Amino acid sequence: MCGIVGLLVKKPELRASLGELMVPMLLGMSERGPDSAGVAVFGEALPNGDRRYSLYSDRESFDWKALLEKFQVQSDPAANIHIHSNQAVLLTQTGSNVVKSWLKTAYPDLYLLSVGRAIDLYKDAGSPAKIVDRYQLAALQGSHVVAHTRMATESAVTPDRAHPFTAGEDFCLVHNGSLSNPYSIRRQLEPRGIHFDTDNDTEAACRFLEWRMQAGDDLKTALQSSFTELDGFYTFLIGTQTQLALVRDAFACKPAVVAETDDYVAIASEFRSLAHLPEVNQAEIFEPAPEEIYLWTA
Amino acid sequence: MDGVMAKSTCFDLKQTPLRQVNQFLHHQVNPADSVTILNPDGAHNLAVGLDLPIAVEIHGHAGYYAAGMNKQARVIIHGNVGTGVAENMMSGRVQVKGFASASAGASAHGGLLVIDGDAGLRCGISLKGGDIVVGGSVGSFTAFMAQAGRIVVCGNAGDAIGDSLYEAVLYVRGEIKSLGADAQFEPMAEADYATVADLLDKAGFSHDPQEFKRIASAKQLYHWNVDANQEY
Numbered sequence: 001m002c003g004i005v006g007l008l009v010k011k012p013e014l015r016a017s018l019g020e021l022m023v024p025m026l027l028g029m030s031e032r033g034p035d036s037a038g039v040a041v042f043g044e045a046l047p048n049g050d051r052r053y054s055l056y057s058d059r060e061s062f063d064w065k066a067l068l069e070k071f072q073v074q075s076d077p078a079a080n081i082h083i084h085s086n087q088a089v090l091l092t093q094t095g096s097n098v099v100k101s102w103l104k105t106a107y108p109d110l111y112l113l114s115v116g117r118a119i120d121l122y123k124d125a126g127s128p129a130k131i132v133d134r135y136q137l138a139a140l141q142g143s144h145v146v147a148h149t150r151m152a153t154e155s156a157v158t159p160d161r162a163h164p165f166t167a168g169e170d171f172c173l174v175h176n177g178s179l180s181n182p183y184s185i186r187r188q189l190e191p192r193g194i195h196f197d198t199d200n201d202t203e204a205a206c207r208f209l210e211w212r213m214q215a216g217d218d219l220k221t222a223l224q225s226s227f228t229e230l231d232g233f234y235t236f237l238i239g240t241q242t243q244l245a246l247v248r249d250a251f252a253c254k255p256a257v258v259a260e261t262d263d264y265v266a267i268a269s270e271f272r273s274l275a276h277l278p279e280v281n282q283a284e285i286f287e288p289a290p291e292e293i294y295l296w297t298a
Numbered sequence: 299m300d301g302v303m304a305k306s307t308c309f310d311l312k313q314t315p316l317r318q319v320n321q322f323l324h325h326q327v328n329p330a331d332s333v334t335i336l337n338p339d340g341a342h343n344l345a346v347g348l349d350l351p352i353a354v355e356i357h358g359h360a361g362y363y364a365a366g367m368n369k370q371a372r373v374i375i376h377g378n379v380g381t382g383v384a385e386n387m388m389s390g391r392v393q394v395k396g397f398a399s400a401s402a403g404a405s406a407h408g409g410l411l412v413i414d415g416d417a418g419l420r421c422g423i424s425l426k427g428g429d430i431v432v433g434g435s436v437g438s439f440t441a442f443m444a445q446a447g448r449i450v451v452c453g454n455a456g457d458a459i460g461d462s463l464y465e466a467v468l469y470v471r472g473e474i475k476s477l478g479a480d481a482q483f484e485p486m487a488e489a490d491y492a493t494v495a496d497l498l499d500k501a502g503f504s505h506d507p508q509e510f511k512r513i514a515s516a517k518q519l520y521h522w523n524v525d526a527n528q529e530y
Contacts, residue, residue, distance in 0.1 A: 252419050252437070255381065255399065270380060271359045272340030285359070285378060287399060287418055290438065 001151040002163075002176040003029025004256065006237045006267035008144035008244045008296050014263060015043075019140030021277065023132050025266065026147050028273030030128045032176075033149025036162035037131040038123025040172040040239055042298065043142035045117040046091070051169070053090040053099060054113040054121040056159060064088040067107065075102060084135045087113075089120050096169075111160050111197075116170030118142075118241045123162040143298035146239035148174035154182075155200040165203045167210035170241040175202040176254040176269060177233035185230070205230055209238065223247050223293050235288075237267060244296045252290035259283035265296045304330035312337045320346065327352050338364075340380065345373055348390070365392045368409060381418075384411045387428050393501075400437070403430045406447065412501040419456070422449045425466050431501035439478065441468050450497045452505055463515035469494050471509045482516040 005025045009018055018041065026037060046052060055064075068081040071090065079092040092099060096115055103110055114121035122135040128149045132138065148163035155161050164172040179185075182204035186196060194207055208229065212222035219238065223245060226236070235254040238245040246267055248256060259266045259274045261283045266274050274280055288294050305328075309319045323333060323345055332353040338344055342361040345354050348371035356364070359377040369388040378396035387406040394402075397415035404420070406428025413421075416434035425444035435453030442458075444466030454472035461478020468481075469490070477483075486507075494507040518526075 250438075252400070257399075270340055270361060271378065272342075272361055275339035275359070281358075285396075287397070290419070 001032045002254075003032035003149040003269045003273070004174050004176050004235060004237045004267065005029055005147040005149075005269075005273060006145065006239070006244055006246070006265075008265045008298055009263065010265070011263055015143055016141050018142050018145055019138045021264070021266075022140065022145050022147060023138045024276045025268055025273040026128050026132060026137070026149065028275075029149040029269060032269055033151045034127055035152055035157045036123065036125045036150040036159070037128040037148065038121065038150075038162045038164050038174075039135075039137055039140070039145060039147040040114065040119055040121045040164040040166070041140045041142045041145045042118045042170070042239060042241060043120065045170075045241055048117070050091065050093050051096055051099070051115055051117060052120060053092070053103075053115055054119070055088050055090060055103070056111040056113050056123070057086045057088075057109070058159065060086045062086055070106060071102070074106075075099070084122070086124075087122055087135055114166040114172065115168075116241065119166070119170045119172060119239070121164060121166060121172065123148075123164065124159045125157050125162060144239060144244050144296075146172055146174055146237050146244070154178050154202075155198060158198075161198050161200045163202060164239070165200070165206040167203075167207045168214060171206075171210045171213070172239045173202065173206040173209065174237050175205060176235045176256075177249070179205060179230055179232035179234065181231040201232070205234070205236065219243055219245055220293055220295060227291050235269070242298050244298070246288055246294040247292070248288055248290050250290045256288050257285065258288060258294070259285045304328070304332065306332040306334070308334040308336065310336045311339065311341060316341050316344065320344075323348055323352070323354065338377070342380070345371075348373070351390075359396070364394075368392055378415070383413075384409070384428075387411065397434065402432075403428055406430070410497075410500055416453065422447070422466070425449065429497055429500075431497050431503065433501070433503055435472065438475075441466055442478070444468075448493060448497060450494055450501070450510070452498075452503055460513045460515070462519055463513075465515065467493075468513040469510040470513065471505055471511075474511075474513075477513065480516050480519040481513050484512045484514050486510065486512050 064083045076092045076094045082089040163174040166172045179201040182201035185204040235248045335356045338358045338360045340361040346366040349369045351370040354373045356375045360379045362380040363382045364379045365373040366385045368390045371390045373392045380399045382401045384392040385404040387409040389408045391410045393412040398413045398417045400418040402417045402421045403411040405424045407426045411430045414433045417436045419437035420439045421436045422441045425447040427446040431450045438456035440459045443462045445464040449468045451470045455474045457476045458478035460481030491507040
């Protein structure tokens with residue numbers, strides 16, 4: 001099954017309540033995805049040159065302050081860190097290749113969940129309610145959010161196989177469905193130097209689309225190619241620094257409902273995750289058609 | 299009614315658990331009673347398995363399988379519905395005032411399903427004798443493997459309508475993106491115009507039956523044809 005959730009607020013004054021609006025949406029999808037959950041939130045972009053790195057440790061007692069001190073000494077004295085239990089966001093001007101190889105050497109057990117100027121990522125195994133509490137997701141602020149509740153079918157239940165998946169910078173994807181050609185996608189990308197972190201089918205879709213965009217496609221063109229290149233069942237929700245995109249495969253077995261008002265566009269697998277939203281009864285409500293590309297800009 | 303007055307009851311799903319409402323609908327109603335349900339908020343399995351001629355009105359958007367397995371009851375949903383509205387209906391009438399998601403009226407054996415708005419994909423999949431009237435358009439794979447019953451579509455139809463049809467008959471007023479395997483257009487006979495007029499009347503739509511096209515099975519899939527090389 002799995003549940004997908006997306007929310008983009010159109011008015012700057014609503015950015016402070018993004019998490020508060022999103023949490024009931026995510027919890028509403030708990031039955032569709034009880035084993036893991038995750039949220040990618042896009043906030044105000046850092047100045048070019050600065051990056052945010054969402055890091056995950058499987059130990060709640062992980063000493064993030066020690067990591068920051070070590071990083072400040074060895075790389076960037078101006079670096080900072082925001083700690084949320086076993087997740088932390090490292091902010092630095094150090095180039096991403098240096099940061100990545102430093103992390104790999106100094107902290108090989110940490111997971112790098114996302115990199116970008118605007119994206120923060122939280123994901124973990126466990127019930128959505130537990131994850132909402134652990135990372136205090138109701139406090140999230142930003143312009144748009146891409147979230148997921150997982151009922152695993154294609155790979156094991158582990159934090160790194162939870163959605164959203166990320167690739168490159170400020171790019172994430174969540175998926176309801178299952179792909180039948182993730183390995184051929186992988187064999188297409190790996191010889192080009194694209195590294196995979198897991199054996200999950202969704203990661204293949206995420207890396208494929210981000211690779212298309214690196215190659216010069218805009219998001220719409222990249223998504224158009226997914227209709228011919230990605231085989232299987234999918235409803236995808238994709239987040240970039242400025243956009244939210246939604247697509248369903250030709251058979252559209254995996255559901256999605258959109259509710260749009262002057263204030264927000266909200267997306268979920270089912271209406272029950274949208275029912276609490278303000279003015280939802282006045283919203284334009286529709287189901288996305290198969291093989292149509294829906295794009296919203298923050 | 300043996301002197302018993304029909305009663306009306308109202309439930310607010312924000313106050314009363316869904317299971318309690320369904321148990322009431324199964325065990326505590328008499329013929330001609332009416333029940334109103336407020337704030338469905340997309341809940342699944344609303345008013346399923348009804349088995350008496352009662353009237354149920356749901357105000358708001360319902361989730362999956364709304365009014366599924368209906369027998370005799372008249373159910374109106376003043377909103378949209380999720381997957382499988384009136385699936386496996388045996389008799390009665392279910393009306394959706396908004397749009398319906400996928401698999402509306404799946405496997406319905408009898409009764410009438412009316413959707414005022416659009417229906418999603420696979421509307422009337424495996425239909426077994428029920429009737430469906432859609433005021434708007436239908437998505438792809440409408441009436442996939444439908445065995446008996448009629449579907450009237452006042453708007454357009456998506457891809458592969460009537461794929462692998464058996465004896466169900468479809469009438470479409472608007473444009474048809476593509477026919478499914480073994481589905482074909484057939485001339486409208488007097489009986490077809492009468493059928494469409496009757497179903498439109500029952501559903502409360504006022505289109506001219508002359509505007510509808512008939513789609514039925516070419517029956518080429520009924521027997522295995524080795525020379526067809528899987529191409530139909």
